[in-house]
Amino acid sequence: xxxxxxxxxxxxxxxxxxxxLDLTVKAGEVHAIMGPNGAGKSTxxxxxxxxxxxxxxxxxxxxxxxxxxxxxxxxxxxxxxFLGFQxxxxxxxxxxxxxxxxxxxxxxxxxxxxxxxxxxxxAWVRDRxxxxxxxxxxxxxxxxxxxxxxxKKRNEILQMLILQPTLMILDETDSGLDIDALRIVADxxxxxxxxxxxxxxxxxxxRLLDYVQxxxxxxxxxxxxxxxGGPELAKELEDKGYGWLEAA
Amino acid sequence: xxxxxxxxxxxxxxxxxxxxxxxxxxxxxxxxxGLSEDVIRLISAKKEEPQxxxxxxxxxxxxxLKMTEPKWAHVEFAxxxxxxxxxxxxxxxMKDGPKSLAxxxxxxxxxxxxxxxxxxxxxxxxxxxNVAVDVVFDSVSVATTFKSKLREAxxxxxxxxxxxxxxxxxxxxxxxxxxPFGDNFYAALNSAVFTEGSFVFIPKGVRCPMELSTYFRxxxxxxxxxERTLIICEEGASVSYLEGCTAPQRDENQLHAAVxxxxxxxxxxxxxxxxxxxxxxxxxxxxxxxxxxxxxxDCRGPRSKISWTQVETGSAITWKYPSCILRGDDSVGExxxxxxxxxxxxxDTGTKMIHVGKNTKSTIIxxxxxxxxxxxxxxxxxxxxxxxxxxxxxxQCDSLLIGSHCGAHTFPYTEVxxxxxxxxxxxxxxxxxxxxxxxCRARGIGEEEAVGMIVNGFCKDVFxxxxxxxxxxxxxxxxxxxEGAVG
Numbered sequence: 041x042x043x044x045x046x047x048x049x050x051x052x053x054x055x056x057x058x059x060x061l062d063l064t065v066k067a068g069e070v071h072a073i074m075g076p077n078g079a080g081k082s083t084x085x086x087x088x089x090x091x092x093x094x095x096x097x098x099x100x101x102x103x104x105x106x107x108x109x110x111x112x113x114x115x116x117x118x119x120x121x122f123l124g125f126q127x128x129x130x131x132x133x134x135x136x137x138x139x140x141x142x143x144x145x146x147x148x149x150x151x152x153x154x155x156x157x158x159x160x161x162x163a164w165v166r167d168r169x170x171x172x173x174x175x176x177x178x179x180x181x182x183x184x185x186x187x188x189x190x191x192k193k194r195n196e197i198l199q200m201l202i203l204q205p206t207l208m209i210l211d212e213t214d215s216g217l218d219i220d221a222l223r224i225v226a227d228x229x230x231x232x233x234x235x236x237x238x239x240x241x242x243x244x245x246x247r248l249l250d251y252v253q254x255x256x257x258x259x260x261x262x263x264x265x266x267x268x269g270g271p272e273l274a275k276e277l278e279d280k281g282y283g284w285l286e287a288a
Numbered sequence: 289x290x291x292x293x294x295x296x297x298x299x300x301x302x303x304x305x306x307x308x309x310x311x312x313x314x315x316x317x318x319x320x321x322g323l324s325e326d327v328i329r330l331i332s333a334k335k336e337e338p339q340x341x342x343x344x345x346x347x348x349x350x351x352x353l354k355m356t357e358p359k360w361a362h363v364e365f366a367x368x369x370x371x372x373x374x375x376x377x378x379x380x381x382m383k384d385g386p387k388s389l390a391x392x393x394x395x396x397x398x399x400x401x402x403x404x405x406x407x408x409x410x411x412x413x414x415x416x417x418n419v420a421v422d423v424v425f426d427s428v429s430v431a432t433t434f435k436s437k438l439r440e441a442x443x444x445x446x447x448x449x450x451x452x453x454x455x456x457x458x459x460x461x462x463x464x465x466x467x468p469f470g471d472n473f474y475a476a477l478n479s480a481v482f483t484e485g486s487f488v489f490i491p492k493g494v495r496c497p498m499e500l501s502t503y504f505r506x507x508x509x510x511x512x513x514x515e516r517t518l519i520i521c522e523e524g525a526s527v528s529y530l531e532g533c534t535a536p537q538r539d540e541n542q543l544h545a546a547v548x549x550x551x552x553x554x555x556x557x558x559x560x561x562x563x564x565x566x567x568x569x570x571x572x573x574x575x576x577x578x579x580x581x582x583x584x585x586d587c588r589g590p591r592s593k594i595s596w597t598q599v600e601t602g603s604a605i606t607w608k609y610p611s612c613i614l615r616g617d618d619s620v621g622e623x624x625x626x627x628x629x630x631x632x633x634x635x636d637t638g639t640k641m642i643h644v645g646k647n648t649k650s651t652i653i654x655x656x657x658x659x660x661x662x663x664x665x666x667x668x669x670x671x672x673x674x675x676x677x678x679x680x681x682x683x684q685c686d687s688l689l690i691g692s693h694c695g696a697h698t699f700p701y702t703e704v705x706x707x708x709x710x711x712x713x714x715x716x717x718x719x720x721x722x723x724x725x726x727x728c729r730a731r732g733i734g735e736e737e738a739v740g741m742i743v744n745g746f747c748k749d750v751f752x753x754x755x756x757x758x759x760x761x762x763x764x765x766x767x768x769x770x771e772g773a774v775g
Binding site: 116133143 | 727
């Protein structure tokens with residue numbers, strides 16, 4: 041079992057957002073989490089990644105059997121969790137390449153491995169950048185500095201391709217993308233599909249799921265998973281909206 | 289090393305100028321605390337100075353007595369007792385005067401090697417670093433390297449006291465010509481009691497073949513350090529000079545009041561970089577250096593250029609405004625600064641750009657970082673005189689706050705007397721955003737490393753002005769200085 045979430049309750053400031061959420065993700069699976077605005081989708085992403093200010097009041101989150109909630113955000117990342125941000129952050133003056141190298145070496149250090157050789161690193165980054173059609177010149181620019189919305193999202197996928205996580209959580213990575221960019225992002229995600237990895241796609245739309253076939257679709261509403269099914273559930277949601285589920 | 293071969297104690301005794309009390313103390317190689325005309329005469333005698341220099345000192349001292357400490361800076365400290373400071377200190381093993389590096393006390397060499405200074409010429413000849421180093425240990429210059437290679441190029445790079453003996457006409461012509469002896473309280477004090485420093489002279493048309501570098505270090509307890517640096521670039525000459533400073537940990541506060549004078553004649557270029565890492569005091573604000581420094585460059589000739597780059601991470605209190613007087617037409621002044629205050633450090637720093645000549649240009653990029661309970665002020669003056677038709681200035685001051693107990697302040701002053709002048713000013717204050725930190729951590733990067741990375745990104749515009757190896761050093765220094773700033 042890669043990820044096990046049991047009866048998760050979490051609050052942001054004084055507001056309880058997650059109210060007894062259960063989710064189990066096995067290696068090799070792709071899960072889509074859909075749901076109306078304010079249902080707690082992003083909160084779930086941040087609770088798994090370990091953002092400060094998101095207080096877990098009950099329940100547990102196990103990753104490879106380890107209690108994830110005890111770990112600092114950086115340790116969770118080094119354990120193999122990757123969160124693709126809905127709103128990637130700009131860090132002026134810090135080049136993409138600097139961030140990538142620091143991130144990759146942090147992970148290697150965590151595992152007791154040596155730092156990557158600069159030559160190997162550059163070759164690896166250039167190779168991966170091609171997959172998401174990012175010009176190597178962009179890599180020496182500041183992290184997301186002056187990037188368009190689409191470039192920021194592709195940059196998230198690039199980071200994921202380079203860091204090779206085992207659990208990828210993509211928080212509305214598809215929102216605001218035109219169809220070409222959506223394809224590139226989907227290709228990046230599919231490249232990472234492997235028996236030892238799993239993906240959680242947090243999305244509003246069926247659109248992305250046309251390109252990345254999920255094994256399971258869950259509806260998150262009112263802080264809990266209210267319905268789970270196969271890919272056909274996403275199509276149903278596209279037709280009917282969420283109203284019929286929330287009413288239930 | 290001109291003053292060393294002779295036994296100074298004997299010298300002074302034979303002249304019989306001073307009281308017995310002094311003579312006893314001279315044997316300890318440190319002048320007893322206190323300042324008077326006698327002390328100044330003693331320092332001058334120890335250094336075997338000519339009469340004109342003694343006169344310069346005494347004039348400055350008499351002026352200083354009538355002056356008061358400036359009170360306008362945004363810093364707070366207990367009054368300094370100038371009579372409790374010793375104004376001259378010489379490491380004991382220097383008494384007989386080392387003739388070469390081999391004679392230098394290994395402990396001194398060890399100190400410098402800890403600081404990463406490539407002191408031994410053979411290391412440098414091996415191509416480790418193409419940098420000539422003049423090292424100042426307390427008041428006496430220990431070793432000057434690469435002098436001969438520089439001499440071939442016609443460059444003079446030596447301790448100021450040596451230059452007084454070997455090139456008195458140059459020193460007399462330029463000393464005090466940029467920072468007059470009565471310029472301000474601390475400059476007057478320095479003019480009265482300065483003991484060491486570097487002298488650089490680049491003759492007409494010569495590009496100095498290597499970076500010049502001086503490391504200053506305050507070691508002796510209860511001593512002030514009053515070094516004085518004088519750099520002259522003749523017509524068409526250029527030089528890049530780096531000053532690095534460190535001081536060991538002491539519980540008391542120590543005073544450092546230096547003066548740096550730069551003179552650039554027609555088409556000359558002087559680049560002066562500082563990496564300052566004096567002891568900043570502990571987390572509670574005990575100890576640390578008071579760094580009250582006057583640095584000024586005079587773009588005396590047309591098309592000359594003076595560029596100051598400073599990275600200030602140390603000192604308990606910093607009071608420092610490296611300035612440019614843009615006298616020559618089309619001359620250029622630049623000021624790039626990173627100042628970091630952590631714990632209880634206070635810094636009031638900035639620059640003055642005085643536009644005198646036509647079409648003079650100045651650029652000011654200041655990056656202030658405050659963490660812990662640090663207080664950080666940028667204070668800058670851009671003055672455009674009537675004569676400065678077509679003058680331009682661009683000023684950018686950015687402040688970065690880490691945590692919620694620190695402060696950043698900006699005091700820009702402008703005085704424009706010529707309507708054709710164009711001035712631009714941009715200022716920002718930001719906090720290290722929680723989302724930036726989280727973003728880095730979500731990629732596996734630890735909090736301290738992430739802060740270091742974000743701060744380095746913030747300072748990039750200044751670091752790129754530093755010579756390569758020093759830019760790396762500056763980044764490391766910043767990381768060390770920020771330790772414990774988060775969490």
